[in-house]
Amino acid sequence: MKKYFLILLLIGCFASAQAKSDWKARWINTERCQSAANTWLAYRKTVDIEKVPQTLTAHIAADSKYWLWINGKLVVFEGGLKRGPSLYDTYYDSVEIAPYLTAGENTIAVLVWHFGKSGFSHVNSGLAALLFEAIAPGVEIVSDASWFCSLYDAYQNTEAPFPNYRLPESNIRFDARMELTGWNQPGYKGRMGVAVVISEVGVAPLGKLVERPIPLFKDYGLKPYVDVRKSAAGDTLYCRLPYNCQVTPYLKVEAPAGKTVHILTDNYEGGSANNVRAEYITRDGVQEYESYGWMNGHEMRYILPEGVKVLDVKFRETGYNTEFTGSFQCNDPFMNELWKRxxxxxxxxxxxxxxxxxxxxxxxxxxxxxxxxxxxxxxxxxxxxxxxxxxxxxxxxxxxxxxxxxxxxxxxxxxxxxxxxxxxxxxxxxxxxxxxxxxxxxxxxxxxxxxxxxxxxxxxxxxxxxxxxxxxxxxxxxxxxxxxxxxxxxxxxxxxxxxxxxxxxxxxxxxxxxxxxxxxxxxxxxxxxxxxxxxxxxxxxxxxxxxxxxxxxxxxxxxxxxxxxxxxxxxxxxxxxxxxxxxxxxxxxxxxxxxxxxxxxxxxxxxxxxxxxxxxxxxxxxxxxxxxxxxxxxxxxxxxxxxxxxxxxxxxCGIEPTSPGFRSFKVCPQMGTLTEASATVDTHYGKIQVSLNRKGSKIRMTLSVPAGTTAEVPVSKGKVKRLEAGEHTLTISSRTL
Incomplete structure (x- = not known):
């Protein structure tokens, strides 16, 4: 029975996405790395490219998250997925990097965050490491011992309280006095450690690699808060977000060295358990910092020690890469607000x-x-x-x-x-x-x-x-x-x-x-x-x-x-x-x-x-x-x-498929006490749009049927009208629905 189960596991493991097995790259980190919880690693590689190919896909994996810069430009903000596609394996990303390369010298820089502990959404491999591979005719960039890699000691653990045991993420403390300024930019002259090959691909503890089956996260960019107000004592900034969202906080301050700014949201104790928070320890002078561990809430709070002058605060929303293309509206504001929330x-x-x-x-x-x-x-x-x-x-x-x-x-x-x-x-x-x-x-x-x-x-x-x-x-x-x-x-x-x-x-x-x-x-x-x-x-x-x-x-x-x-x-x-x-x-x-x-x-x-x-x-x-x-x-x-x-x-609004994928669908509204309602449903064929206006037992319907689909609308008792692609206006009886 165990053998049967393992066969099924292996079949299923690679059903969700294509597994890549022909890796030239190797897992790398540095000799100082102990893969402890909340480990951060900075990687750097300089490569000469004679001619930039039209397309170059980089395959990148890490346990657990990474940020990628090419020639000083941020290419991926929070890459990687929590492990895993199965108990033993790891996801990898595919990223098109050709647009960021130039003929001549190019700088690849990657920051890796190793959670280093398991949670309700992640299984820890126990190995903090990076895998990077980008190969095309005339170009081969692979993670190996030719890279540079250093433990980024500015990233540290906070004291208690810590996130509750369900979360694999840790609080993030960043001590700017230990910042590797410019490490991810071209021309960096600072010293970094030499990378070491720590593991081949396809073996424990990181296992086989399965391609990321969802899009890279959407980065909405740094934006100003909706409103910023100070506490009466002046030691806390309360920064209103536009809605409850997943954000990373940014600040620009002027301060003496060694001051600690505490950063958290109003949802820090969401659901009666500690979430994640951040701390920033200042260096001397004007400085900027963005904490990369996302938080959520309606309000970001910066708790400021004496002597820290805030020059700017912003937030970066990130999230799943999709659009709000569906909609619902009716003559009842309560229902509109409920749909929106x-x-x-x-x-x-x-x-x-x-x-x-x-x-x-x-x-x-x-x-x-x-x-x-x-x-x-x-x-x-x-x-x-x-x-x-x-x-x-x-x-x-x-x-x-x-x-x-x-x-x-x-x-x-x-x-x-x-x-x-x-x-x-x-x-x-x-x-x-x-x-x-x-x-x-x-x-x-x-x-x-x-x-x-x-x-x-x-x-x-x-x-x-x-x-x-x-x-x-x-x-x-x-x-x-x-x-x-x-x-x-x-x-x-x-x-x-x-x-x-x-x-x-x-x-x-x-x-x-x-x-x-x-x-x-x-x-x-x-x-x-x-x-x-x-x-x-x-x-x-x-x-x-x-x-x-x-x-x-x-x-x-x-x-x-x-x-x-x-x-x-x-x-x-x-x-x-x-x-x-x-x-x-x-x-x-x-x-x-x-x-x-x-x-x-x-x-x-x-x-x-x-x-x-x-x-x-x-x-x-x-x-x-x-x-x-x-x-x-x-x-x-x-x-x-x-x-x-x-x-x-x-x-x-009555929009339901009658064949897979909305290839055909019905529109059979049940408006109850509403007199007006409209909805949009976005399908692979295009958008279904319906607008309804009810007077007594009659409903005036305007319907948009996408190309390649058909709609069925019950217009009266026992009679269903079949509509092909296009715009349609018709009257139906609500008593037959």
């Missing part, structure tokens, strides 16, 4: 991977990712689709030898399974949604066998065919109380089987598809017998209040028949137990039961505190409020809370 929450929880929050954990919890990947199709440009694809491969490549899958992964200090989150991940709202909405099925063959193993060896069914509850390592269905795990388990398992069946048919595995169909049929036939009470769904022996989540999942899974909808709507008008994570499915169930007016009303009830009581916050919370209402530590920027973004575009 959902989109901002989505973006700040994207970087190396999807994450639950950018402060407490920065970890790829897949319950969060399921909601996030669905939102990305409605809010962002198609470049965002690569993020979930990376996550799918990582989740399955980290499968344990016992067949269990777990999140967050990659992770160096976590291996616990949350069973219901894993069912959600591999199922209809997770893996299948990623395939169907993107049109990209490339991942299916590589993960199918491991998915099948998880669903049919790890999970078991009873004699009636219903899924048997599993505690796993953490029996978690949602934050909050009154969680009916029996009903939820069977709904999530059914949806996982539904996705697996679709994948089996895709791959021509007809025997698997037939077996899965029989299993689904058994659940369909026995579900009501075990769980339906006549007024609601409840597990035998469950003692809590009727669970709104369980009713919703019965609806969206398709296990609840339409004749039960009136009773279920009554339950959802009474019971309010779900956290923002599961509320998305409650609201979706209401739309599915043709209750758009109440879906919007419940949305307002649930999100009113977040939106109305915190007008300066641009992101959504982990729970329904802050503090006691926060759930799980209560971050103010939590990935799973943005479910309404999907529903406002997908259900209110």
């Amino acid at each position: 959902s989109a901002r929450t989505l973006y700040i929880t994207m970087r190396d991977s999807y994450m639950d929050c950018p402060d407490r954990e920065r970890a790829q919890w897949w319950g969060d990712e399921v909601n996030e990947l669905g939102e990305a199709f409605y809010a962002l440009s198609p470049s965002s689709h690569k993020m979930a694809l990376k996550g799918i491969h990582e989740l399955m490549n980290w499968q344990r030898e016992d067949g269990v899958i777990f999140a967050p992964s990659p992770a160096g200090n976590w291996r616990k399974e949350l069973p219901l989150q894993m069912l959600a991940s591999v199922g209809w709202y997770g893996f299948y949604t990623q395939y169907y909405y993107s049109g990209d099925s490339s991942f299916v063959a590589g993960i199918y066998d491991r998915l099948h193993r998880y669903l049919h060896q790890v999970w078991q069914v009873d004699k009636s065919g219903l899924a048997i509850e599993r505690d796993g390592d953490w029996s978690w269905g949602d934050w909050g109380e009154d969680i009916d795990m029996g009903v939820l388990t069977n709904c999530w398992y059914y949806l996982a089987l539904k996705a697996e069946k679709a994948f089996a048919l895709q791959l021509g595995k007809t025997a698997d598809a037939e077996d899965i169909s029989r299993m689904m049929y058994s659940i369909e036939k026995c579900f009501d017998t075990k769980f339906w009470t006549g007024t609601a769904y409840r597990s035998p022996g469950y003692k809590g209040e009727t669970d709104d989540r369980a009713q919703a999942m019965a609806v969206v899974s398709g296990l609840a028949s339409a004749d039960k909808y009136p009773a279920l709507v009554k339950v959802l008008k009474k019971e309010y137990h779900a956290s923002p994570y599961m509320e998305k499915y409650v609201l979706e169930a209401l739309f599915q039961m043709n209750e758009p007016a109440f879906a919007l009303e419940r949305t307002r009830q649930r999100y009113a505190k977040m939106i109305d009581q915190y007008p300066d916050c641009t992101t959504l919370f982990e729970g329904w409020g802050i503090g006691p209402d926060g759930f799980g530590g209560g971050t103010t920027n939590h990935a799973w809370s943005g479910g309404p973004l999907t529903l406002l575009s997908q259900k209110v």
